[in-house]
Amino acid sequence: MAKKSKGARKKVTKAKSQGKPKLKVVALTKPIDLYYWPTPNGFKVSIMLEECGLPYNLIPVNISRGDQFKPEFLKISPNNRMPAIVDHNGPGGKPISIFESGAILQYLGRKTGKFYPQDERGRVEVDQWLFFQMANLGPKAGEANHFRNYAAHEKQQYAIDRFTNEMNRIYGVMNKRLKDREFLAGKYSIADIASIGWATRFERQGQDMNNFPNVRRWMDRLLARPAVKHGIGLRVEEASKVNMQDPNVRAVLFGQRAR
Secondary structure: OOOOOOOOOOEEEEEEOEEEEEEEEEEEEEEEEEEEEHHHHHHHHHHHHHHHHOOOOOOOOOOOOOOHHHHHHHOOOOOOOOOOEEOOOOHHHHEEEEEOHHHEEEEEEHHHHHOOOOOOHHHHHHHHHHHHHHHHHHHHHHHHHHHHHOOOOOOOHHHHHHHHHHHHHHHHHHHOOOOOOEEEEEEOOOHHHHHHHHHHHHHHHOOOOOHHHHHHHHHHHHHHHHHHHHHOOOOHHHHHHHHOOOOOHHHHHHOOOOO
């Protein structure tokens, strides 16, 4: 008899054994809860879930309204950031909540055995480029976008130049890396999944992909994958209505201090 994990229900079916009916119990687990907003960080997890074929329940976290500060969400993501997940069929068949996109990708890679090597040498290769995204590509792209677009009216030229130049350097690193390989860690992996959402916004970061042909080829290769298309295309209707010039929205997104 299959074990019933917390958050799961049992389906009883009839099976035949030597002409006699026999009860067979199959555990049906709940989908993974994905706390999400359509941003490059959110895309990382939606792409991974699509690539792995894992069923999930989309729970929008309206970061422009402050949903990320609600007590129920902070229990899952104490850094008040999305994405986050709750896997109701976690280790030992018990629920587990995970925040930070890189940690989620690693967890799902281990859970499914997909896009995250099991051998140590291969895993280190992926981890290097995953953390390159977490520490460089993502944060600097966000800062370039912020000063070039959301703070454009203040025209802080030093900040604009600083982060635009840094993004140029980062794409240069990626361009050299991709000169003789199709993917960042050799084979398609969570490092690519983590990076593609940020790379698609190169224009908002003040970059011209004609200067980085290897990155352009890599982007085209990833965007041709159905799971990447679906993951990046996962929209939330409320997000299209957000006015980034609204002082209340800007205060929620850019004016938070310790609580």
